[in-house]
Amino acid sequence: MNIAFNVSDLLGILPVLIVIAFAALCALAEVFAKPGQSRGFVGTLGLIGALIAFAANAWQWHGLDGAYSVPLFGGGLVMDAFSTYFNFLFLAGTALTLVLSTKYLKEHGSDLGEFHALVLFAAAGMMLMAQSRDLIILFIALELMSVSIYVLVAFVRKSRRGAEAALKYFLIGAFASAILLYGIALLYGATNSVELTTIRRALDADPSLANGLLVRLGMVLVLVGIGFKVALAPFHLWTPDVYDGAPSPVTGFMASCVKAAGFAVLIRVFTVTFGYDAMEFGAGGNGWVGVLYLLAIVTMFAGNLAALPQSNVKRILAYSSIAHAGYLLVGVVAGSFGNLTIDTEAAATLGPNGAILFYLMVYAFSTFLVFSALSLFGKDGEEHTHLSDLAGMGFRRPFVGLALAVGMLSLAGMPPLGGFFGKFYLFREAMLSGRPEVTILVLVAIVNSMIGLYYYLRVLVFLYMKEPTREVPVYSSRGATTVGLISLALVFLLGLFPGGLLTMAQRGIGSLRPVVTTPTASLTATEPQTPPAASRQAGSRAPRLELKAPPAQLKLATPINLKATTTH
Amino acid sequence: MTIGLSHYLVLAALLFGIGTLGVLVRRNVLVVFMCIELMLNAVNLTFIAFSRYRGTMDGHVISFFVMAVAAAEAAVGLALILHLFRTRKSLNVDEANLMRH
Amino acid sequence: MEAFFFYLFASLAVATALAVVFPPMRGARAPIHSAIALVACFFCVAATYAMLQAHLLAVLQVLVYAGAIMVLFIFVIMLLNLQTDETARTEVGFVKVLSGLLVLATTAGVIGFLRNDDVLLPISKQLVAQVAHPETYGSIEEIGKLMLSEYLFAFELTSILLLASIVGAVVIAKRDPRSTFMPEALKQQLYRERHGKSASGRKGGA
Numbered sequence: 001m002n003i004a005f006n007v008s009d010l011l012g013i014l015p016v017l018i019v020i021a022f023a024a025l026c027a028l029a030e031v032f033a034k035p036g037q038s039r040g041f042v043g044t045l046g047l048i049g050a051l052i053a054f055a056a057n058a059w060q061w062h063g064l065d066g067a068y069s070v071p072l073f074g075g076g077l078v079m080d081a082f083s084t085y086f087n088f089l090f091l092a093g094t095a096l097t098l099v100l101s102t103k104y105l106k107e108h109g110s111d112l113g114e115f116h117a118l119v120l121f122a123a124a125g126m127m128l129m130a131q132s133r134d135l136i137i138l139f140i141a142l143e144l145m146s147v148s149i150y151v152l153v154a155f156v157r158k159s160r161r162g163a164e165a166a167l168k169y170f171l172i173g174a175f176a177s178a179i180l181l182y183g184i185a186l187l188y189g190a191t192n193s194v195e196l197t198t199i200r201r202a203l204d205a206d207p208s209l210a211n212g213l214l215v216r217l218g219m220v221l222v223l224v225g226i227g228f229k230v231a232l233a234p235f236h237l238w239t240p241d242v243y244d245g246a247p248s249p250v251t252g253f254m255a256s257c258v259k260a261a262g263f264a265v266l267i268r269v270f271t272v273t274f275g276y277d278a279m280e281f282g283a284g285g286n287g288w289v290g291v292l293y294l295l296a297i298v299t300m301f302a303g304n305l306a307a308l309p310q311s312n313v314k315r316i317l318a319y320s321s322i323a324h325a326g327y328l329l330v331g332v333v334a335g336s337f338g339n340l341t342i343d344t345e346a347a348a349t350l351g352p353n354g355a356i357l358f359y360l361m362v363y364a365f366s367t368f369l370v371f372s373a374l375s376l377f378g379k380d381g382e383e384h385t386h387l388s389d390l391a392g393m394g395f396r397r398p399f400v401g402l403a404l405a406v407g408m409l410s411l412a413g414m415p416p417l418g419g420f421f422g423k424f425y426l427f428r429e430a431m432l433s434g435r436p437e438v439t440i441l442v443l444v445a446i447v448n449s450m451i452g453l454y455y456y457l458r459v460l461v462f463l464y465m466k467e468p469t470r471e472v473p474v475y476s477s478r479g480a481t482t483v484g485l486i487s488l489a490l491v492f493l494l495g496l497f498p499g500g501l502l503t504m505a506q507r508g509i510g511s512l513r514p515v516v517t518t519p520t521a522s523l524t525a526t527e528p529q530t531p532p533a534a535s536r537q538a539g540s541r542a543p544r545l546e547l548k549a550p551p552a553q554l555k556l557a558t559p560i561n562l563k564a565t566t567t568h
Numbered sequence: 569m570t571i572g573l574s575h576y577l578v579l580a581a582l583l584f585g586i587g588t589l590g591v592l593v594r595r596n597v598l599v600v601f602m603c604i605e606l607m608l609n610a611v612n613l614t615f616i617a618f619s620r621y622r623g624t625m626d627g628h629v630i631s632f633f634v635m636a637v638a639a640a641e642a643a644v645g646l647a648l649i650l651h652l653f654r655t656r657k658s659l660n661v662d663e664a665n666l667m668r669h
Numbered sequence: 670m671e672a673f674f675f676y677l678f679a680s681l682a683v684a685t686a687l688a689v690v691f692p693p694m695r696g697a698r699a700p701i702h703s704a705i706a707l708v709a710c711f712f713c714v715a716a717t718y719a720m721l722q723a724h725l726l727a728v729l730q731v732l733v734y735a736g737a738i739m740v741l742f743i744f745v746i747m748l749l750n751l752q753t754d755e756t757a758r759t760e761v762g763f764v765k766v767l768s769g770l771l772v773l774a775t776t777a778g779v780i781g782f783l784r785n786d787d788v789l790l791p792i793s794k795q796l797v798a799q800v801a802h803p804e805t806y807g808s809i810e811e812i813g814k815l816m817l818s819e820y821l822f823a824f825e826l827t828s829i830l831l832l833a834s835i836v837g838a839v840v841i842a843k844r845d846p847r848s849t850f851m852p853e854a855l856k857q858q859l860y861r862e863r864h865g866k867s868a869s870g871r872k873g874g875a
Binding site for chain 3: 141
């Protein structure tokens with residue numbers, strides 16, 4: 001019997017463990033709180049948890065050699081620079097959400113400690129999504145995230161819209177999960193495994209399998225399932241209602257972190273596992289890139305065109321998030337054309353996939369900047385986020401106006417803000433792939449960014465050029481100001497000095513590069529086999545495997561890029 | 569006539585299709601949710617059938633996890649339905665007028 | 670013999686699944702009919718599990734799905750006590766018909782290709798041939814071993830998922846902290862529905 005468990009594996013998911021522990025603590029703290037007592041302290045507890053996890057994550061980041069990944073729990077999970085990069089994003093998003101929501105919950109009469117617990121549970125789900133290399137763990141982590149978010153959407157009791165939005169999101173989400181799971185089942189049937197490395201090996205070993213209908217159908221179903229989660233175009237119809245109905249801090253959390261988690265999965269499952277060579281257009285490939293290509297175009301237009309007539313800022317942002325998913329898909333499409341190879345030349349560049357990582361981070365902070373201001377509009381379960389509610393706010397509440405304006409400009413992609421550089425690097429790296437069809441896609445994306453300008457600037461017009469028509473309740477909160485200031489600083493800094501984050505993104509994507517093709521991992525193997533040919537690639541650049549653990553514990557998965565235990 | 573893997577897969581695909589149809593056609597939230605449960609069952613059947621004909625037992629364990637996930641979803645989903653019903657006394661999805669502006 | 674039981678349970682499963690989507694009787698009770706049909710369907714699926722030598726799963730299917738999850742459904746249906754006829758108001762829109770047809774076409778396509786053994790044959794010869802299994806196949810012991818070794822992390826993660834869903838379900842389903850316990854509120858609701866006027870002005874009414 002193989003126990004695929006090694007105590008040092010727990011260190012690999014240390015940030016996740018911290019987050020889960022603090023989630024449980026938050027839920028417990030609620031039990032011991034006195035009736036009527038402010039639950040701000042639960043939020044503080046959650047914030048401390050998120051910050052400790054952030055520190056643990058930074059520790060992991062420094063201990064990791066960028067190009068290598070450490071498989072955990074028999075290969076079902078992995079710790080690499082890619083997942084650690086995403087964990088930074090999720091933990092920062094979680095901390096900002098927690099700070100933002102404390103006052104919001106009080107104003108809307110739902111000051112309960114469970115909120116903070118659920119935000120942390122959702123964060124744990126996201127982090128495990130980025131770390132998982134096993135479709136079943138991925139699925140359960142996705143459910144952990146989704147279940148928590150369903151509840152968060154309905155959290156404000158007085159809000160009827162929240163209740164409706166949550167139910168709608170729940171039904172769509174459960175439907176998408178079922179589709180995703182059917183895709184996983186078909187892939188399992190085709191390859192006899194749910195582990196991504198094993199699937200990849202099976203597909204490599206037998207091209208007729210990779211192009212077979214069973215695998216293609218499985219891929220399409222998985223893509224549809226994830227497409228629902230990140231709101232790609234034909235599956236995006238739920239987005240405006242849910243984003244509008246959810247409490248503003250939760251909307252910010254969804255737009256930034258849930259989307260990022262979806263893209264982390266998309267990159268790891270599609271670009272890495274389903275391969276690069278097998279997806280040329282037309283014959284010879286299984287063509288998922290062709291599907292993504294079409295989805296990218298449809299998603300960009302669906303988001304931008306539908307946002308034009310909207311008059312509610314949250315709905316505008318919902319459509320804008322769909323459009324941004326479309327831009328990111330441009331990167332996924334371009335990134336699957338051979339840029340993510342083992343080739344060391346490519347390792348020195350950012351690549352479209354690295355640009356996606358950079359973009360997601362910038363997009364997250366721009367989103368939080370907007371929502372730090374937008375969450376202030378409203379009281380007692382009613383949010384006032386109509387464009388006319390914003391009229392004149394630029395002068396009456398200068399900081400609120402500034403946050404909204406800068407956030408919108410960053411989302412629109414105005415230089416010198418972070419949003420511009422996100423788009424710039426994404427489109428530039430996509431162009432560098434040198435394929436005519438990708439160039440067309442980038443041109444479409446640029447046209448779409450132009451269309452997008454209209455609705456972002458419209459918000460600014462209302463902020464600064466219209467007279468207020470009615471009085472809306474706008475509260476002020478130190479937490480929201482803090483979130484606004486941090487995001488504002490980051491949006492400017494990432495625009496002016498993108499270098500640091502670019503290096504991080506490059507390192508993050510670099511850890512995915514060595515294709516994991518090891519022979520091992522059968523239950524019957526009794527000792528780690530020396531990986532043949534493939535080890536030359538890694539061997540030339542890395543020290544040989546250092547395996548401190550006894551062989552019996554490592555036989556489940558010893559991919560060549562294992563740098564086991566050396567980081568701890 | 570022997571019953572092969574494809575028989576079970578076809579049965580699962582049929583159940584999955586009927587479930588999907590129900591999600592798209594029916595408007596009662598509870599029935600839509602039941603159809604999603606039906607889809608999950610079809611997936612479980614697929615896992616177990618593949619598992620049986622592969623001679624491994626991974627599919628059984630995975631189905632077990634799917635059941636746990638379905639239970640978690642059911643708890644949250646039914647709580648949300650109760651919550652919604654308290655604010656609006658209808659379960660017709662089409663009546664989500666609050667969302668239209 | 671196997672063929673007979675397979676076709677028996679498969680046709681019953683499909684028939685009951687169709688009865689979930691299109692309940693034979695319309696009206697306020699339609700959801701409960703759907704639920705009962707679904708329970709029947711789960712029993713048939715459990716039978717096919719047993720035929721696939723997944724005995725533990727067959728038992729769990731009955732205990733967890735038919736026993737726990739569906740009872741929860743039926744509780745909620747009865748708790749909500751819908752008086753109105755939902756199905757009568759369901760309009761058959763163009764989009765719905767279109768999506769329905771699309772699903773039917775897709776399912777037919779999937780079935781057509783799964784039915785074709787040529788598709789499955791290249792994957793593995795095993796897949797189309799009956800394979801002999803050891804005695805222990807499908808036993809609790811084997812599943813337990815697998816679950817606590819290879820799938821240990823997924824197993825532990827499931828417990829976190831259940832914890833999160835419990836916290837979530839409780840926080841959503843419990844009423845406003847200051848208001849009354851559910852049955853009281855339900856009483857008021859029923860009162861109002863029966864008499865068509867608002868209940869006595871107690872706080873926490875629905």
